[in-house]
Amino acid sequence: MPPQRLVRFGVSIDSDLLQKFDKFLDHAGYGTRSEAFRDLIRARLAEERIQNPDAEAIGVLTLVYNHHQRDLEEKLTDVQHHAHHQIITSTHVHLDHDNCMEVIMLRGTVGTVRSLATALASFKGVKHSNLSLTSTHDLK
Numbered sequence: 001m002p003p004q005r006l007v008r009f010g011v012s013i014d015s016d017l018l019q020k021f022d023k024f025l026d027h028a029g030y031g032t033r034s035e036a037f038r039d040l041i042r043a044r045l046a047e048e049r050i051q052n053p054d055a056e057a058i059g060v061l062t063l064v065y066n067h068h069q070r071d072l073e074e075k076l077t078d079v080q081h082h083a084h085h086q087i088i089t090s091t092h093v094h095l096d097h098d099n100c101m102e103v104i105m106l107r108g109t110v111g112t113v114r115s116l117a118t119a120l121a122s123f124k125g126v127k128h129s130n131l132s133l134t135s136t137h138d139l140k
């Protein structure tokens with residue numbers, strides 16, 4: 001890929017808003033406004049991309065579930081085997097006597113990752129689930 005050309009442009013901004021932005025920069029440890037501004041743009045564009053169900057994405061699904069729930073582990077494993085091409089890896093943690101946590105990394109389109117995550121999270125005995133999606137398209 002050819003090197004990107006750096007473009008400078010002016011931004012008009014409310015002084016109050018700029019003050020808040022500068023406070024955020026300090027807090028977050030940014031050296032310059034430019035770097036923080038670039039990161040905010042990238043984050044917003046990535047957020048936009050994961051609204052598109054056809055965009056390629058990586059998902060990290062965390063499930064906390066009842067270890068004693070009948071057949072649950074088997075059901076979770078069955079779904080993952082069925083969608084093996086979408087599962088990158090998974091880690092199982094025995095949280096305590098009663099609870100397990102599984103962290104599953106998934107890949108595919110936003111739509112397929114979301115529906116697989118929903119299928120896994122909706123089984124009886126799953127107490128908590130969280131899906132974090134990252135678009136893998138156009139990473140710069």
Ligand code: NI
Nearest residue numbers: 093094099100
């Ligand atoms: Ni366990």
